Amino acid sequence: MLGRQLDPEARQWVEATLEGLSLEELCGQVCCVGGGSDDAVVDRLCETWPRVPVGGIFTWHGSLADHRRRIAGLQTSARIPLLVASDLESGPASIVDAPQFPDALAIAAAGNPEWAYAAGECAARFARACGINWTFAPVVDLNLNPDNPITNTRSWGDQPDRVIPLAAAFLHGVQDNGLAACAKHFPGDGTDDVDQHVATSVNRLSLEEWKRLHGRVFAAMIGEGVATIMIGHIAFPAWDPENCTGDVPCPATLSQRITTRLLRQEMGFRGLITSDDMNMGGVAGCLGRPERTLAILEAGCDLLLLAHVPEDFETLLRAVRSGRLKVGRLRASVRRILQLKAALGLHRGASWASEPAAADRARWQEVAEKVARASVHCVRNERGVLPLRRLRSGSRILTVTMSLDDSKLPVVEEELRRRGFQVDHLRNPADCDFFHKARRYDAVFVNLAIKAAWCSMTVRCVGPRNLMFMNSFYREHPAAVFTSFGSPYHLRSLRNLPTYLNVYSDSAPSQRAAVAAWLGEIQFAGGRPPVRL
Known part of the structure; x- marks a missing residue:
């Protein structure tokens, strides 16, 4: 029933x-807690549900x-069936053993809506087999700031x-x-260079620009019947210029003008509105916890994401009893929460689906590999180094992973070794003399x-790590190749690189596709990149 009106039984x-909910149950319904992968947390929630009915x-x-x-x-412990949420932005492999799809930007680079549908289908089928009924996807923010x-x-x-159809x-x-x-993160991330996990992000588009860009995308998602929208900790001064904490504009999660007047009234969204994680610095840096808990609901969010219980639950309970938070306001949000649960069939006990068949798993894996092969873009090949067809079994190859975390891209090495190459690996070589090391190898990736x-x-x-660029090896x-398995914008700062590819994802299929493209086993993808480089 998602995206359609509820039938009479569900209504x-x-x-x-x-009508039958107690005040405690009303307050509990608007709390979505974390810890669903932690046995200790789950056991505690099962025990405390009669007192804190999240x-x-x-x-x-x-x-x-x-x-x-x-x-x-x-679900057995809860009197009212639970929403069970997870992030499945490009498929289910982030939470369970399942076919791994490349990132959304890689799917966009491939440009086939049928493949985007398959990624969503795969996510849904595995999620429902797990008992998950809600995903915080798609990300419909625009990459306006590299x-x-x-x-x-x-x-x-x-x-x-390009974004809307995909x-x-x-x-x-x-x-x-x-x-x-x-659909997240309203009113639209991607315009500044701030992470809302750390501090309030600010969308500084004019109202006219916003309507043409983020506003148009979110309006399209509403028109397509998206069940829920996530409010980001993102200020939007063009629509709410006066709501500030000191000289910092307040995020949409604390703005009734943005969440209620713009999204709910002006744009006509009737589904459930959830906050983003209410513990992020982008909102936590504006208000202390009790006031923040109430302000998010008062702004127009229906659900507090990653609420702390019993603290936030007790804050709500006190606020309703004191008259600070109106029961009618709380009931309006709980009605939308219950409507989503009914649309999911949870009132009929539809918490599970069967595990996808092997044939479906194979079909989705094949699509994922197609996406990866269709999203290898050769951005620069000034000296005609690529493809490297002259390499032979036994050639000495050095792979270097440049990362800000512990990423190592192990599939790249596996694929190269499988073809008979001798492979050494370095990670973040902070070494001015790297050019001496590079000379020992037939190819450096x-x-x-x-x-x-x-x-x-x-x-x-x-x-x-950038010390390795000293002396510009x-x-x-003769065979130095740079490939981005993430951000496509590296030539903006590493502008002298003569040979550079974008793959848009570090997924296993993307790693396999990159190796095949380096060696000339597949052609580079044609067409325009999904973003302006």
Whole structure:
């Protein structure tokens, strides 16, 4: 029933359930807690549900069996069925053993809406087999600032004409298969260079620009029937210029003008509105916890994401009893929460789906490999180094991973060794004499595995690792190749590189496709990149 009106039976369940809720249950329904992958947290929630009856839980990694066991325990303990949420932005492999799709920007580079639908379908089918019924995807922010540390490869691009059909296809793949989708992060991330996990992000587009860009994308998602929208900790001064904490504009999560007047009233969104994680610095830096908890609801959010219980639950309870938070306001949000649960069939006990068949798993894996092969873009090949068909079995190859975390791109090495090459690997070689090392190898592949990662505050290659560029080994080496498995914008700062590829993802299929393209086994993808480089 997602994206369609509820049938009479479902509407009756919503109203009867709402009428029968105690004040404690009303306050609990708007709390979505974390810890769904932690047995200790799950056990505690099961024990305390009669006293703190939360409405949802967020889960992350685990086996299918573990997800089922934990979620079954939670659903059995809850009098009202739970929303069980997870991030499945480019497929289900982030939370369970499943086919791994490349990142959204790689799917956008491939440009096939049918493949975007397949990624959403795969996510939904595995999620429902686990007992998960809600995903915080698609990310429909636009990559308007190459230095934005949050959107990057999670986004579908920077142009609404290209983003809308692909994000819509993913959305339908999700919701056609019984998983609620969530367009995020309203009113639109990707314009500044701040991570809302750390501090309030500011969308400084004019109102006219916003309507043409982010506003158009979110309006399209609403038109496509997206079940939920996530409000980001993102200020939008063009619409709410006076709501500030000191000289810092307040985020949309604390702005009734943005969340209620713009999204709910002006744009006509009738579904559930969730906050982003209410513990992020972008909102926590504006207000202390009790006031923040109430202000997010008063702004117009229906659900507090990653609420702390019992603290936030007790704050709500005190506020309702004192008259600070009106019962009518709380009931309006709980009605929308119950409507989503009914649209998912949870009132009929539809918490599970069967595990996808082997044939479906194989079909999705094949699509993922097609996406990867269709998204290897050769941006620069000044000296005609690529493809490297002259390499033979036994050739000595050095791979270098440049990353801000512990990424190593192991599939790249596996694929090269499988072809008979001798492979050595270095990670972040902070070495001015790297050019001496490079001379010992027949080919050097420098692989940038840098993309959006929460709290990193950058998608640039920064720090001592850049000492390896001293003496510019790539100008003398006959086979030096640079490939980005993340941010596509590295030539803006590493502008002298003569041979450079964008793959847009560090997924296993993307690593396999990159190796095949280096060696001339597949052709480079044609067409325009999904973002302006």
